[in-house]
Amino acid sequence: MADSGNPLPQAAQDTGALRFRDDAVPDEPAVSLDAFLDQANSFSVRIEAGDDVRRLGPVLDRVRLVEIDFPKFRDGRGFSSARILREMGYTGEIKATGDVLVDLVWFMRRCGFDSFAPDMPLNLADVEAALNRYPHVYQEAADGAVPIWKLRHPDLANG
C-alpha cells in the first residue's frame, strides 16, 4: 500500500460494492462456522466476532469466501481473525460485514480484508482518501506493505 497510489476498484465507482479482487464473486450464501465444518460441500463461511478462525485450518482448501462480521465497529476481534486467516495461507476473499466505517477500512485492508459489505454504505471518496492517507507503515501485517524499519535499512530489506 505504501508503494503506490491506492485507487478504488472500478466496480466500486460503478456499483457501490467495495471489492479489491478480480476473480468471480462467490455466489453461495455464507454459513456459520459450525455448519461449514459439518458440510463438506459449502464454500462460504461466516465468522462471528467470537469465533475461532483457526478451526478452519483443516478445511481451508475448500474455503472461497470468509465473511467476518463486526457487530459493533468498536469490536476489533475481526481484525485478528482476518490476519490469522492470511497467516494460515488463505488467499481467497475476506469480506467485512456489519458496522464497518470509513476509518476502519485502512486497518482492515492491512489485516487482509479485500471486500467490504457494510450495513451502511461508505462514502467512497472518504474511503479513497483514508486508504491513501498514510505514506508508510511502522509494522508488518497481512498486506505486504514494507515497514519503515526496512526502508531505513535497504541493505537488509530482502528478507
Next chain:
Amino acid sequence: MYRYDNYDKAMVDARVAEFRDQTRRRVEGHLTDDQFKPLRLKNGLYLQLHAYMLRVAIPYGTFNSTQMRKLAHIARKYDRGYGHFTTRQNIQYNWIKLEEAPDILAELAEVEMHAIQTSGESIRNISADQYAGAAADEIMDPRPWAEMIRQMTTFMPEFSYLPRKFKIAVIASEADRAALRWHDFALRLVKNDAGEVGFQVFAGGGMGRTPFIAYEIRDFLPTGQILSYLQAVLRTWNRNARRDNIHKQRMKILVHELGEEEFRRQVEEEFQHFLAMGEDFPQAEYDRIAAYFTPPPFESGLSEEVDRSDPDFAIWLDRQVVAHKAPGYAIVNISLKPIGQIPGDISADQMDLVADLAERYSFDEIRATHAQNLVLPHVRKRDLYAVWTALNEAGLGEANLDLVTDIIACPGLDYCSLANARSIPVAQKIAERFADQDRQRDLGELKIKISGCINACGHHHAGNIGILGVDRKGSESYQLLLGGSGDEVTSQAKITGPGFDEAGIVDAVERAVEQYRRIRQPGERFVDTYRRVGMEGFKEAIYG
C-alpha cells in the same frame, strides 16, 4: 534523545491531516458523535465537564527545551496559560476547543510531538523510569526499547480496536520508579547468569475499579524477541477478552479469569507463531534508535563538592537531588507540588523557565515523572545552586520529593465528568496541613494518592495512603486506604473502614500519620510500619 527522521515526520503529519479530515466529517454530520468519539480519543481529545481536554504524549517522559516551549505556547494560545502533567508522563490541557485541535496537533508536529493514542482503547504512551540514562543503578538505558515499541505499536492494524486501553512501562533497574506492576504489560531489563540482557516480563496489572498487580509471565525474554512477545500478548487478549461489559475488558480481567498459567500458555503458543513470522525489528534498527540515546558528552574531572552554606538550598539539595551515574553530575527533581497548588499543574512561564534551565544546564533534556513532577536529568553539581535559585524564584523550589505533600491527584470533579468527588481541594488541604518542613522531613517517605472515582486515575490503590472519592447519597465522601505501593515491592492499598467528608478525610489522614509516628521503629517508612503492624495497628487511631 530520539529525533524524527523523514518517515516519522511523514507519519505524524499524515495523522494531523487525517484528524483534520475526521473533524471536518464530524462537523459536517458524516460521522455521528458515537462514531467520532474513538477517533478523537485516539488523538488525545477527551470530553471533560466544561470543555475538551487534550492529552499530549511525552514518549517515555523524555522531552527537550524546544518541545517544552511549544507546550508553553499552546498553553498560552489555546488554553488558559497552564498545563497539567499526568501519571503517564504526559501533559494535558483542560480548556481546548474541538475546532482548534487540528491546529494544535499541527503545531505539536512541528516539534516532533503528537497526541497519538493518548486516550481511548489503544496502546498508550509508553512510560519509563524518569531517571533513564542518568540513574546510577540502571543496567542500561531502557528508552531505545521503549521507542522501538512506540513505533511498532503506532497505528497497529490488528490492534486498532482493542477491548480497552493498554499500558506499557519499561525500566532497567532494581528500584522501580515507574509503578511497573500496575501496568498491563511491563518490562524490566535484567541480566541472566550468562551475562546476557533480557526482559523480565509482567502482565495483567492495572488499577481502575478492579485492581490487579501484574504477575511475572516470563522471567527472561531475549530482547530481540520483544515485539513478537508483545504481539502474542495483544492477540491473546484481543481475541479472548469480553466485549459485552466495558468494565470487564481490561487484560487484567482476562488474566484473572483464565488464570495466570493458562494465559501464559496461550501467549507462549501465539509467541512461537509470531517468532516464526519474523516481525521483530532487527538489531540494526535497534542500533539506529539506540544511537539517539548515546549519553551526552559529560565533562570529566568535575568537582563533587557542593557548597551547602545556604540552609534553604541545603534542604532542597538533600530532598530533590539524587545520584547520577556520571561523576560531578546530579539528577534534579523539580517539584510540581508547591503547598496549596494543584498537583502537576505548571504555568506557561514556568514551562519556559524549565526549558531555559534544561537548555543551559541539562544537555537540553527534561523528564516528566509518573508522580507528576519534572526532572532535569544531567546537571553539573557545581550548577545546582544556580538551578535551585532560578527554580525557587519561579515558585518551583519546593523540597518535598516523596514526602507527605508530594501528592498524586487526578483532576477529579473540578474537571472530570466521570468523577464522584473533587480530588484537588483534598490534596491542597492535606498539603497545607502538613506544610511544616520539619514535620514533613521527620515523617519521611509517604506517598499519598487521591482519586475522585473508582477509575483510579489518581492511583489510590498504590498509595501508602490512598484516598478514593465516592458519591454517598448525593454528597462527596472519601474512603481512606492504607498500605499500597508502586515501587519494587508492589502492594495494593486496603480500605480502612467507613468514609469521611472532606474535612474529615484530612483529619483521618493526620491521625493515621500520627499513629505511624508513634509506633514506627527506627528506619521504618510509613509503608514499612504498615506492613509490620497491619490495618489493626492503625484502625483504632483512625476511628477511635
